[in-house]
């Protein structure tokens with residue numbers, strides 16, 4: 503017998519007429535979120551939480567939980583994400599962090615995807631339910647919390663490195679690229695933001711999901727952000743990965759931004775950086791998939807703050823691999839680590855002088871069939887668990903031979919804009 507006790511969860515899913523704005527379902531405490539353009543999943547409460555030492559450990563825990571669960575669904579042809587789901591967030595580098603990878607199974611999940619809405623209740627019969635059981639006639643209301651609160655004033659302080667120090671790290675990375683077989687390394691920096699009162703994750707999720715509708719807004723255990731990058735989605739046998747690399751800051755003037763987009767698609771530095779990232783994703787997916795489609799040239803993804811070179815890789819999944827297994831195979835991609843991977847990872851640990859925690863790790867959800875979506879935790883912040891007035895914001899840039907430290911600092915600032923704006927209220 504296994505030493506870890508796993509509850510036999512009871513899971514019931516039923517169709518829901520209209521859940522309204524999903525973000526409004528998020529409770530102030532013990533909430534998890536995954537929203538894109540009004541669709542996604544919101545979880546309230548927690549029936550199970552697991553600190554995973556690795557992807558394989560998380561996969562084992564999830565497989566056992568699924569096997570023991572009693573799952574019922576009223577839905578015909580239940581969509582991915584209905585039924586039993588776990589939300590998760592994984593550390594970037596388990597060897598260089600004090601943080602832990604985590605999986606959370608909520609008590610209630612509100613889902614809306616592909617034009618369908620549902621509510622899933624998950625209970626552990628061995629524990630007292632935290633919320634009263636749902637009845638057909640009375641769908642659960644959003645928690646009767648107070649309204650989400652904007653932070654009033656927020657002050658910022660340098661994180662591990664000041665701007666000029668980080669520029670020095672970028673210059674050193676360029677030197678190493680020219681000297682020792684490193685092709686690309688992604689260097690990140692952090693900032694500490696301190697509000698005058700406890701941060702309300704609901705406020706941040708609403709701001710981010712409202713403004714960054716093309717991104718996936720997520721909240722898992724205090725890590726909150728809106729990522730434009732889908733590491734891997736696996737749904738009914740179809741695998742998709744959105745690779746981003748190559749960035750330009752928007753000016754807010756459409757004619758000028760159009761010219762910038764043209765310059766981005768023609769920039770050999772950005773195309774080279776992009777190529778590394780696409781190749782690393784295609785190579786990592788290949789053993790698990792067939793019929794892979796890798797477009798020849800990237801398109802320009804427009805976000806409110808930046809333009810990115812983007813490539814959507816698609817493939818058919820060979821049976822036997824879950825979304826989490828694919829995320830394990832893909833992480834860390836060249837978009838957030840570099841090439842070659844091991845040399846890039848040690849260069850990051852040496853030059854960044856910070857703990858990335860769960861920044862740049864996979865964040866998302868998995869269901870009982872193994873379908874799921876795992877984005878890369880970018881454009882985010884980690885709310886401090888001991889002082890919830892504080893949040894540490896992260897942003898990074900792909901450094902290649904032609905990178906200029908000053909331009910990279912400006913690019914990292916552009917990538918901090920979503921979180922800074924969300925904090926500004």
Ligand SMILES: C=C(O[C@@H]1C=C(C(=O)O)C=C[C@H]1O)C(=O)O
Pocket residue numbers: 688690731746747748749810837838880881896897898899900901917
């Ligand atoms: C590392 C980040 O972003 C990554 C780096 C990019 C780049 O250097 O052009 C673009 C998108 C992401 O893959 C970040 O946002 O922190």
